Amino acid sequence: MVSLATVAPVGTLPVGEMVDVPGRGSTFVVDTGPTSSTAPPLLLLHSIACTGMLTWYPHFDRLAAKGRVVVFDQRWHGRGFRTPSFTLEDCADDAVALADVLGIDRFIAVGYSMGSLVGQLLWRRHPERVAGLVLCAAAANFRLAPRERVSMDMISRAVDAFAPKAGSLPPDSAAPAKGDRAWAIGQFRQTSPGAVGRATAEVGKFDSTGWIADIDVPTAVVVTARDRVLPPSRQRWIARQIRGAASYDVNCGHASCVLEADEFSSGLMPACASVISRARL
Template sequence: MTHPLFHRPFTRAVKVGGDATWAVTRLAVRSGLAVPRLAAGALGRRLMPEPPTGTVPAGRTVRLAGRGSTFVVDVPGPTPDAPVVVLLHGLACTAYLNWFPVLGALGDRYRVVAFDQRWHGRGIVSERFRIEDCADDAVAVLDALGIDRAVFAGYSLGGFVAQETWHRHPERVAGLVLASTARNGQGTVHERLFFPVLAATMNPVSRHAAARVEQLAQSLPLTPDVHLTDLTSWGLAQVRSTSGWAYPEVVNAVGHFDSAPWIGEVDVPTAVVVTEKDHAIPTRRQHKLAAAVPGARVFSAPGGHASVVLDAARWLPVFHDALDDVWARAGADVATSTPRLRDVSAG
């Protein structure tokens, strides 16, 4: 089946800019699809072990005042005053697809909140995708759940959103865990050429793209399946819950994000989880992010950009150590609260 982005209306819309514009859009689509395809493939090959319960924590639709509705997973911690962690997923993923291996396990020590970001899955659909809006959504989720402050942990795109959340709402951020992410989406000459063309491509078709994203979102069941008895089918359903029309719009926003002018002002405990064999967001950029944040500590994971799924047995303990470190420095005593995160390599 032809991918939605290559249906005739979209083809006609972007080809008005010429073959170069069409090529840019195709590249953006492929970039957006890379991680979810890897994740789905990993699920199919059983590289990611099933959680022992066979399910993920159930979620619900939450209305955010003045913004719209999104799908939220809210896992209670071990105590009513447990520290709160907000998990922000990556490009073309959902809260479940990015974080399903860790949602239940982190609940042993933290209250864990994850939600579908706008233009993804059951998230809010707006005229344009803006990382600033995603940051405001994250704080609106806190408001809806009656939470004052939290550590924000973002993966890839989610790392950009976490940085922007601190920038716009520093009083709500107790700390940051920035995983497989960077200060900006442009660095090479090719990227500096690519993203202006992509922006010009998306401007005339963004309204149509948003309508198609909304159309798919409205067709989804109110809540996704939480049973992981067939990981292949479950993972593909998660991938397909995000419209292909979303990918160029989101990639465009990622490419124009730049925290370099202010990231050095971050004043909360920060950990940077570096995927040392990353090619999607080069490792050197991840280390530059860590060097730019005062007092940031680096936690190295040996795999690539899709490590959260493809190399979870090694990535998740590193992530958990980073999270513990940030909350310990933020003043929350988590060292003796409950047992450590389970070993996900055990079947």
């Protein structure tokens, strides 16, 4: 069972809205809007079974201090696009289509776990749009060893345990008044077990080992050094493949974005600063 007893304090959440994207439907977006910063906007890509805000809320304000930040629910997750199919390639194309609607040309993709795979695909499919990459708890493939398969099975069981009964889905994300843990569970329950299963299958197909060394934009890798889902050695391998990539170890596990937010932030913030300093609009 995944314990959400130690989630980061929610506090006051930024205001978001549903945004229509032609040909794709609508998705929930939080966008700080244009700023005076000359840095490329940060486009935040969330983990599997999460919403955008559930993955990134502990870090949103500090990232927003660096410039424009956009976080959204990816397809089949939270209030993301309700489409007939789900592939990670679709998710990458969704991100660019949303950027078009928001008037964003080039951006830095900041991805966590599944989001790191989408970030890699964004560079591969839309290199002209990606000014830099921050890859957190990342992998080049999910050819899982037995121990890793056990970890993924535990995640699947946790999804089933938190799955809402019919008609019990929280109507909105504005639940911090009910407590931090209640809000986090409400966010978690916005993605159905079926959607998580499909996304997990697509994650299992992902393999960038043949082309990850071709990535030629400023990149930083945040390594979750106590990760039992993705061995740290495989995360560090990614940093070695990408020319000039900076690497930051954080002493925490795979769900550290929320459950060990302070420690994770100690790597995320310098990683983003490193890429911002090297990226150009």
